[in-house]
Amino acid sequence: MTKRLIYGLISLSVLLAGCATIDTASKNSRLDVIKNRGVLRCGVSGKIPGFSFLDGDGQYKGLDVDICKAMAAAFIGDPTKVQYRPLTAPERFTALKTGEIDLLSRNTTFNLSRDAYQGNGLTFAPIVFHDGQGFMVKKQSRIEKINQLKNSDICVGSGTTTEQNLNDEFQRLGMAYRPIKYQDLNQVIAGYLQGRCKAMTSDKSQLAAARSSFSNPNEHLILNKTISKEPLAPASIGGDQRLSDAMRWVIFALFRAEELGINQNNIYEKLNEAKTNQNLSSLRRFLGVDGEIGQKLGLPNDFVVRIIRSTGNYAEIYERHLGPNSNVHIPRGQNNSYLNGGLLISPPFK
Amino acid sequence: MRIPKSFLYQLIIAFIISCILGVLFNNLIVNLIRTGIGINFKWLMRPAGFALAETSLPYKPSDTYAWALFIGWINSLKVILFSLILATLLGIIAGTARSSSNLLVKSISSLYVALIRQIPLLLQLFFWYFVAFLSLPNTPLEPIGKLLSLSNQSLRIAGVNISVEFCALLIGLTIFTGASIAEVVRGGLNSVNRGQWESFRSLGLNERLGLIHIIIPQSLPAIIPGLTSQYLNLAKNSTLAIAVGYADIYAVSDTTITQTGRAIEGFIILLASFLVLNLLITGSMNILNKLVMRIK
Incomplete structure (x- = not known):
């Protein structure tokens, strides 16, 4: 029994060592x-x-x-x-x-x-x-400019440059805001559609893509202003x-x-x-x-x-x-x- | 000198295990050097550059990454602490209700435990957040005047604003952990000798007083170890906060890691902060356990 265990462990360690060296030694492209x-x-x-x-x-x-x-x-x-x-x-x-x-x-x-x-x-x-970050709002909110988003909740995906750009832009304008961060774009969209946030922000291409899948794309407006370069x-x-x-x-x-x-x-x-x-x-x-x-x-x-x-x-x-x-x-x-x-x-x- | 065989075997196994760990660690370091990352924590003192929706202490985006992570940790602590208290209360009520002689009470609590324990926590959190809270109207509901106001942005109780993200996470964690605690409590109550129940009844004590003075104190030694592990689970489950947009330590370090590219350091900090949190929980539960054992 013990013998088996030892053989097992030895082979396991050889295997692991093997894996390790394959990965580090290969200089091939x-x-x-x-x-x-x-x-x-x-x-x-x-x-x-x-x-x-x-x-x-x-x-x-x-x-x-x-x-x-x-x-x-x-x-x-x-x-x-x-x-x-x-x-x-x-x-x-x-x-x-x-x-x-x-x-x-x-x-x-x-x-x-x-x-x-x-x-x-x-x-x-x-x-x-070549993309750029923008904002999408509901038309009924009558928001047309970023300035009108002062002190608002804004839905944003976490772990992206989007989050940084959002902060840079609001800091530049000297406006406070609350980022509601989700890990996944679909959750950002759900949070925005359900009315948790006044606006959602992402690359404009993604906003357009998201809007295309809404039941009433015409009720949503992508603001003109582009706040970043997103190549x-x-x-x-x-x-x-x-x-x-x-x-x-x-x-x-x-x-x-x-x-x-x-x-x-x-x-x-x-x-x-x-x-x-x-x-x-x-x-x-x-x-x-x-x-x-x-x-x-x-x-x-x-x-x-x-x-x-x-x-x-x-x-x-x-x-x-x-x-x-x-x-x-x-x-x-x-x-x-x-x-x-x-x-x-x-x-x-x- | 003869070395006992079993000791020799243990020595060999320990040697092999340390070799494996050594290989893995060496692999990590070699790869870090190869990819030119290396480990350093200097970036912690740089400005974070992102805002947080929920802060218990003053925070602005120009503060350091270290402070942002600390705010996240406090947010975690906050939700863990409140749901720990609420889940314990809920668990005790549901657990004792399952030993009740009242059929209705008993079946409601059985149903609760059965239902909640079969559904993954993540789904429950999605339900509470996207279905329950975000479906509230945009303009605040005020069912009992100015004292309580409800909307899909925040909950205001007696002038204190609580975000719906916090509420959804709190309720989700409380209800989920409450069901497991109920089972722990039921197990503890069952561990008390049947004779104890019969004797307090024959002394003329009613069910409530008997439970409080006779049964629960005797069942505590069986309950507390189980309770500790439920508390630890609760703390770990709180990282699901990111699914409902709550700015806990995991969510903050997620942003930190993508902004700095410092994944390994980020995870080291994350692991350390949970270790500290869970050691705090285990430590205080151990003290509680000792107290209970002394009373016994």
Whole structure:
């Protein structure tokens, strides 16, 4: 009996020591781990219509989800090889740091402390959605300006930059307020709808998404004033250059394809054009006919083709989830390509 | 010198366990260094930069993280203390009611215990908060004049404002813990010899006096250890406050951790504050236990 116990303990300790060393000793890039596993583990919110939301047929849909799919298409060659992990705001960085997920595509604001070595120590991919924080109130309250929210209860999600921005803005205006904090966006919405708070605050995209699911969206007003910059970007763990480079250029490929007018419908047409016409050198490089842009990133040379045929370019992703015909219509505004006066631009694929 | 075999085995097992712990601890430190985090607590003295809805002591966003966490701890303490008292009263009433000879009283209390113990606390808290309190009208109800006013923002009793978050948490914790305490009390009462009941009845004491003077004092030694563990559960369950928007220590450290990125330090503080809280509870219950044993 005792002997068995001792053997048991010894094997357990060997096992634990084994686990420990595997984790610390591996200096390989996460990119190789993803490729070998054949599945991308992507952290999403799962609760924001238009960005990541469980559809009626049990599939995750949205802009953030399509980013995951584009990554999987580029890294593994199959956009369906993604395991989605719904995460709350406080959980997300821990999940990334412990390696539970490979990358985070979850309405995460890119800022200094999250990026910095001494802060959260993440690396951010390019901004995929330029957002800003705002307030939503009930129309019947006749509130039209933030000044009218003095001494009010305001519903806010805890553990987000939202909470900090709210405080900065009210401090700047010299107004007192009471934050009613919930851990989950759905609770924030419930608290607001039930009348616990005069206003709820979040990124405007999330307010619009939330409003789209209300029974009477017209009774609610999103105030004009935007109190913060919220550049939302996918993130990976810091210090893994191969993975972060690959992620960066997957996003740029989505932007670049829009700039060049390459989409899901004409991708093979464009590819043929590139293959037959020697003079289109920039297009040939971009689609991997010439040169070795993919190889430099540790990806297949035609990774752009793989992405575009799976998800389409950025404009197509946006139209699908946030366009006028979607449930959550948010005008493109700043999220247009620079060619149309927006902020999205891709560096050259050279 | 011969070392006894059993001692040798214990020594080996202790060695192995410390090796496992060592590996885990080493793993933590190595990973912390690798990810460049390292442990330090300097950030505690920096301004917190967030407001709190409920403060028992003066607090403003420019105060330090340490002070914000302390305010959260006081908020936890407040809700734990009040629900501890109320749950004890409720538990004693429901527990004794189950030993009552009155059938109605007995079945009501059995129903209460059965119902409450089968439903997860989180669901009960959601019920009290989102269904019961937030469904109150926005304009205050004043059923008995100015003395009591009710709305879905706050409760005002004799001029004192209490937030609905606090009320929902207090009621949820009280009712949930009360049911468990009722079982502890019933067990304690049952541990008293049947003869004691018969003897006070034959002396002509009525049920109430007999219970207070004869039965309860004798059942205390059996009740107090069970009660202690229910109190500890209550303290730990209070962290569910975040589900109903109450600014307890867990909610405050949640915000702190995301703002500073100091998860490990944040959790160390959280663990330490609960350790202190629970040691306080165990300590005072031990004193109470000694007193009871001496009386016996």
